[in-house]
Amino acid sequence: MSASNVLQRCQAGIDEWQAAFNNQDAAGCAAQYCANAVMHARPFGIFNGREEIQAFWLGIMDQGFAEVDYTDVTWEEAEDGGYILSANWTMNKAFGVVHREHWVLEEDGLARLISDDFEVQGER
16 A cells, blocks of 8 residues: 555544544544554553543543644654654643654554554643
8 A cells, every 4th residue: 555545544544533522422532543552641641452542532521621623733654654643732621732643554444543642731
């Protein structure tokens, strides 16, 4: 598969994650992560695997966080496959930065997050 096709699938993956979040669908968010993904949500901690990741997103949604948007998005090809996304983000009640999302293609041809490192930098 060409690099541009891989990038397009990674971009589709973040679009799916954002749509799930904005629809308050924690399971849909978790589905965009590999089964063994690691998510570092600063300052909350590290979450391993879809079950912990889904519980985290559900807790965020239950607190009324919604309407995520990404700006200043950059994509870089990862040395070990897939692409790295970095960006700024805003929600209705918070803002921050995505330090490093590593999107990889899985056997089913869909791109999912193998690792996610983001930070909440303030409230709105």
